[in-house]
Amino acid sequence: MAFRQLEFKHSGPTLLTATNWNNIQHRRSIAACLVQGVYILEEDRQDHRTLHHALAPPWWNSFNFELLPQVLIDDSDSSIFGAIYKFESPLNTSCKCVVAFRGINRCEKLVDDAGAANVWLAGHSLGSLIALLVGRNMVKMGFLVETYLFNPPFASLSRLVERIIKKQISKFMARIIGDVIRA
Numbered sequence: 001m002a003f004r005q006l007e008f009k010h011s012g013p014t015l016l017t018a019t020n021w022n023n024i025q026h027r028r029s030i031a032a033c034l035v036q037g038v039y040i041l042e043e044d045r046q047d048h049r050t051l052h053h054a055l056a057p058p059w060w061n062s063f064n065f066e067l068l069p070q071v072l073i074d075d076s077d078s079s080i081f082g083a084i085y086k087f088e089s090p091l092n093t094s095c096k097c098v099v100a101f102r103g104i105n106r107c108e109k110l111v112d113d114a115g116a117a118n119v120w121l122a123g124h125s126l127g128s129l130i131a132l133l134v135g136r137n138m139v140k141m142g143f144l145v146e147t148y149l150f151n152p153p154f155a156s157l158s159r160l161v162e163r164i165i166k167k168q169i170s171k172f173m174a175r176i177i178g179d180v181i182r183a
Contacts (some may be wrong), residue, residue, distance in 0.1 A: 003171040006040050008033075019063060021093040026097030031098065031122040031148035033059050034085055035087035036126075038102040041071065064089040072101075081127065083120065084110065095146070096117040099134070106135055118130070130154035 004010045007057035013029045020026050044054045060067055072082030083099040087093065096118035097110055102125075104114040111119050116138075123131035128149035135147045 006043055006055045006079070008055075008062060011036075012059070012062065021091070021095070027120075027146075028148055030063050031100070031120060032124075032150055033063065033066065034083075034098050034100040035069070035102060035122050035124045035127065035150060036084075038080065038083045038100050041067075041083060041126075042102065045080055060085050066092070068095075082130075084093075098122055099131070101130045109145070111138065111143045111145065115146050119143075120148065121145045121147040123151040123152075126153065 012033060016026060016029050019030065020138045040056040040059060044050070044056050049055060057067070060064075061070050064087060066088045068086055069085045070084065071080050072084075073079070074081050083102040083126065085100065087096050087098075096114045097108070098120040099122070101121075101123035121135050121138075123129070128153060131147060131149060132152065135145060136143055
């Protein structure tokens, strides 16, 4: 039964048969699918599913996104905590790239190249906290990006975490920037 939950055809947004990019609910559903894609990328990695057996691609292919080769990997345990997707469609939409984080640990050249109006941040659980911190730093630098946060931690927790890792934020941001630039 749990395996079926990983499959897009069973757990994807069944009511979203056509995408209206001007509809915030459609964009939110797509952002949620891209975050789910990161979770399933990690499941595929853990279960050694590759290419034709991988369950993750339908979560982004269904909406004309392409997974960029440089996924965000945690150095401590080699788990995948984030992914960068590029929108591949001739349609004129407000989204060209999405940086999605799952609820584990952890983009400036990407935003420079694509333009802030063409980039989304998305995250779930702790991943939403990461997207929030990345987004806040981007706003301080003058980049306003559309952000989708799913089941974020309490606001007080985010302030506590920010205080705890304040010394490491610049190192953390440098690492994310480096990952995005390599991607």
